[in-house]
Amino acid sequence: MRIKRTNLVVFLILLVWSAVLYVTISFKPIYHSDVSSSYNVDRQILKLEHGISEQFEKNKNIIKNAHKLLEIKKAGDVSKEKTLPKELQEVKLPILVFACNRITVSRCLDKLLKYRPDPDQFPIIVSQDCDHEETRDTILKYGSQLSLIQQPDQSDIQVPPKEKKFKGYFKIARHYGWALNQMFFNFNFSTVIIVEDDLEIAPDFFEYFLGTYPVLIKDPSLWCISAWNDNGKESLVNTERPDLLYRTDFFPGLGWMLSKSLWMELYTKWPRAYWDDWIRDPAQRKGRSCIRPEISRTRTFGKAGVSNGLFFEKHLKFIKLNEEFVPFTKMNLSYLLKVS
Numbered sequence: 001m002r003i004k005r006t007n008l009v010v011f012l013i014l015l016v017w018s019a020v021l022y023v024t025i026s027f028k029p030i031y032h033s034d035v036s037s038s039y040n041v042d043r044q045i046l047k048l049e050h051g052i053s054e055q056f057e058k059n060k061n062i063i064k065n066a067h068k069l070l071e072i073k074k075a076g077d078v079s080k081e082k083t084l085p086k087e088l089q090e091v092k093l094p095i096l097v098f099a100c101n102r103i104t105v106s107r108c109l110d111k112l113l114k115y116r117p118d119p120d121q122f123p124i125i126v127s128q129d130c131d132h133e134e135t136r137d138t139i140l141k142y143g144s145q146l147s148l149i150q151q152p153d154q155s156d157i158q159v160p161p162k163e164k165k166f167k168g169y170f171k172i173a174r175h176y177g178w179a180l181n182q183m184f185f186n187f188n189f190s191t192v193i194i195v196e197d198d199l200e201i202a203p204d205f206f207e208y209f210l211g212t213y214p215v216l217i218k219d220p221s222l223w224c225i226s227a228w229n230d231n232g233k234e235s236l237v238n239t240e241r242p243d244l245l246y247r248t249d250f251f252p253g254l255g256w257m258l259s260k261s262l263w264m265e266l267y268t269k270w271p272r273a274y275w276d277d278w279i280r281d282p283a284q285r286k287g288r289s290c291i292r293p294e295i296s297r298t299r300t301f302g303k304a305g306v307s308n309g310l311f312f313e314k315h316l317k318f319i320k321l322n323e324e325f326v327p328f329t330k331m332n333l334s335y336l337l338k339v340s
């Protein structure tokens, strides 16, 4: 009886033990939880990936919209604030266009008239050399939108025999000297923007020169504002930053602004030829700089004339013309001033 009872107790103990073992082993959560957790991790990663790419798309859109908004805001600012900063309202910046015997000057004039914000502030004076009738007629068709002056001295120029083929450069220098004298001494302008008949301008050409005008006037270490980046090919410029401006020691020309004070220095010794090489000479430059944009505000559409056509084909025609309007007159450009 006693043994039987002991057996029973042992049996019961064993039974309970087995039961405990069975329960612990078969319901041990590790196996089950392993599967579910790795399954969960996979799902989480997928979800995360999905979320990240969704967020990425969203961010891309946010950035795109921000850019758009900025553009619209800029344009809005410009159209809303028609009134210029006070110190710029009275500034007169005449455009002096050099023409000779190319009727394609109309391409230049069309763009000037298209983008000119105010005819009173930016009078256009076309100076014609060469007595070319067709070109004169082309210019006169614009009527009162612009003025025409004509270089009166059509006499032959004495050129050293070796330079016979460069006679064109002598004529150009004579024309420049005469026309700039007209602008500063006859019309009494205090600043002039020079454009040649083979240039077309960017939409913010006038805004650029008006915005940089105070910088030119304030800083005696500057002697010109140029619309041209000599290395401004599309692949070489930052196309996202049409607002970028720099100081340069090189005289870029091709759409540039000078003040009367500079002309007072230059006119007495103005050269007979090759004026643009001459003006780059240290004797003229005197260590001064020009302002130039990252993206050009002028582009040459080529000339079949004095200048080298090959240079146009290989270089000039690839210079990018800016397309986006930058409100320079509303920007703080004091960073361009030389800190002395």
Ligand SMILES: *[C@@H]1O[C@H](CO)[C@@H](O)[C@H](O)[C@H]1NC(C)=O
Pocket: 188, 189, 190
């Ligand atoms: C020319 O303009 C200056 C200001 O730039 C002025 O002081 C001067 O009186 C003007 N001269 C004539 C003849 O209009």
Ligand SMILES: *[C@@H]1O[C@H](CO)[C@@H](O)[C@H](O)[C@H]1NC(C)=O
Pocket: 332, 333, 334, 335
């Ligand atoms: C323009 O920027 C300069 C710093 O480059 C600053 O000292 C000056 O106060 C700014 N002017 C205005 C009107 O904000």
